[in-house]
Amino acid sequence: MSDVEPLFFAQAALYGCIHRSSSPATTGAVLIAPLFGELIQHHRAYYVLAEALADAGVPVIRYDHYGTGDSQGDLDDASVGRWVDDVASACQALVARTAVTRVHLIGARLGAAVAVAAAPRIGRAAGIVLWEPVRDGASHLAELLTTHRRVLGVYTDGNGDHGTREVLGFEIGPRLWDELERFDPSVARLSPMVDVSVFATRKTLAKWQAPDGYASWSCEEVQHPRGWLDPEEGMYDVLVPAAVVSGISKWIQARL
């Protein structure tokens, strides 16, 4: 079991945990969480993944985006731009507290899109893992809304006061909603020097092709446990997809 250090960073605005490796290491990982209910579903899986990586000699930071989880603020004052900045803050926090000089970014769902947007700004990025990635904000919102209407439509149509929309227990104001709808990070902007791996179901993999000229691009088909990304009564089951966690850990270890 690794040494886990909870911390506040970025002027105490962000909450996270650093999982230290037993020996000093120069390659680390930044775990970028999904958003909304999917953040809650992935939380323990991220803990287990961080433990596996730290045990394998890779220090890790995982954290809550601004306005989510235990970080300060709420969705009213959050923004996609802030979430992209948070990746750099998390990277700096890891570098400042360990011997890490290069990092792999690991993002699931909308966190994967945030990782793609942030990667060009992180000079230390050596690799990116995209776990069941969301391609863009608009398609993600459409998917969440469809699910919301299916499981919570009997209680609420999703339209709140002052242009606020509800998706599965989270209220999103018009400013953030518009920003998410326009959020469309392009993998074509990634440096071909950065290794990329997509861990996803067959259906999702079909939407993820390597950009032209991109050599270090791999895909691994995965299967998730029953109930994964399929909330009942508006609540996702908290599960740990052990095979996916193991696969991502091995991919990182192969690049140390």
Next chain:
Amino acid sequence: MIEKLQCFGSHARLVGIAAAGARPRRHAAVVLANSGVVHRIGANRISVAVARRLAADGFDTLRFDMSGLGDSSARDDGLAWESSAPLELSEGVDLVTRDYDRPVVLYGNCGGAAKSLWAARRDERVRGLVLTNPPPHPAERELDSSGTDLAERALETVATDLEVLFARGVCAAFVYAEGDEGLDYYDRRLAPRLAGGPADARLDVVRIARSNHTFSPAVARRAALEHIHDWVVGRFGQYDDA
């Protein structure tokens, strides 16, 4: 609002966040339990909202992950969760009463409600319970092979537990989503059993309209939050210097 990290626990590294109550500070503190296996922020982040709302109104709060959940490690002694949960909640109570004796309110949703009830039975520092959607006893639908109604015995256990607590001076609020199976159990079984006893003065029951089990609709969640806040203030709102 000032929030501080807390790492504590004798058999696991329990991770939590303590929020210092705003001035003027209230005398009581509130400890929030995990809902089922959801980490300490709660479904729809409701535990963060509850903790911060109460802290903004003067209550010290502590939300933390029990062993094997969220950011907390597994226990080193292999104790089952039914036994470890009340012990770990008491360790949370230790933390908020470390500097001085004070009444403590436990908040728990669903499985967290059950854990909070068990903790209150063994820890006399607990003076209040806010239980949202406390579930029916698991034996409610079962009969044993000899035909004895296990559900009756289970009901008696729950009712007796509550009456012992009420006799000790504990106050409780049950906050139910309309249509929740826990509310059906309360109306059909528990309320008739408790009627005419100390529950009449010490138990308040709130029903939240048009809601699911986790208060996912925003209107319902806000209503639950306000009821919880108002109940804690109404029952435990004494200021530190009063």
